[in-house]
Amino acid sequence: MRTLLRFFQKYSNLLLFLLLEILAITLIIQGSSFQRSKLIALNRQVSGFVYNKVDGAREYFSLKDVNEQLVEENTELRNRLDQISSLLDSATVLNEVKGEHRYSFVQSRIVNNNIYKQYNYLTLNKGKEQGVFRNMGVISDQGLVGIILESSANFATLIPIINRDFKLSAKIKTNNYAGILQWDGISPRFAVLTEIPFHVSLSEGDTIVSSGFSSIFPEGIEVGKIESFSLEKGNFYDIRVELFTNFQNLYQVNVIRNYRQEEQLNLENLHR
């Protein structure tokens, strides 16, 4: 007994060290994506307040950039409006226009932005009270941004393309072949598109858009363009995609509300 006590006394620091390390490693291993999202939701409630204050200052400094972005977006929208109104004039009845609206957008701001980690998360300043819920898609005027992971009353966390847990069904705009877009954790400017079979003809600069296979994003939201591709793994291409969204200066985003998401999910779940 005494030797045991002496042993503990002698190695107490080592034992404490091992205990704490085991605790930390357990946290890491147990920290699956789901628990991580809960943890983040908790920490966002704590730190959301602080970040909001800081954001007030940052907002002031970036007013000029935001202005320029808004002007660009305005022009873009006006152009599109022109196109649409000419279509309407020629009495084409579009299915999407005929019924109720299928999608609507919630304007939001990024209040916390970390992009140089492996598992990056962004925080938005809109939450449940403004109609932002889990599994909604997020876009900016540059392109696709990510998916809402969790939302509290007034904040939401967003899992962007540049998070190693992120997966998106995306296709090549010209020929409609769909693959899976993921991030390789190296540069926030590039992602990787896989599972495009070898017989598809590709060329650098081809646009990659969302496939619309999930209920999260509408079809055809621009993601990026092909920067380079190779056929190293046999039957499938490894495509490096340059992302349109520049996460370094991302500020204003839109959250997509799909009014028929529930309907689609319910129908799809019938056969599972």
Added chain:
Amino acid sequence: MYIIARNIFRFVVVILFQVLVMDNVMISGYMIPYIYILFIILMPFETPRWVQLLSGFALGFTMDLFTGTPGMHTAACVLIAFIRPYMLELLAPRDGYEPETYPRIHYYGFIWFLKYTVIIVLIHHLALFYLEVFQLKGFFSTLLRVILSTILSTSTIVLSQYFVFRK
């Protein structure tokens, strides 16, 4: 009592500085400054080891809460809190550390502080970055991130000695 209060104050300050300022410094994905471990680096020499370990745990855990990472900062901080006393022993001047002094440039000079900081920062960054990636794929790109970030963190910490913790 005074020392404890000062250390708690420093704990809060380094965390806030890291989260509010340093985490917004984005030079490139290869250079991320982590200076909050300054708290562990500056702890007094005679701090009991178990206090160092628990402080390291608390520091890492708080950081994890703010960055939303599970346990990675905690593991790295506990590791350096454990290794620090051995490092201090290894780097001790011939006559040992004098009482009433702290591990700072002001007392032990630039070269000593640089050696001490580089070792602690390097160990912390090695643990943190590899835990974050959690795979050996891209071993060398991670190593490059570790080395570049170590350079950046160390220079920031050493500079802080001249501007903030002058005596």
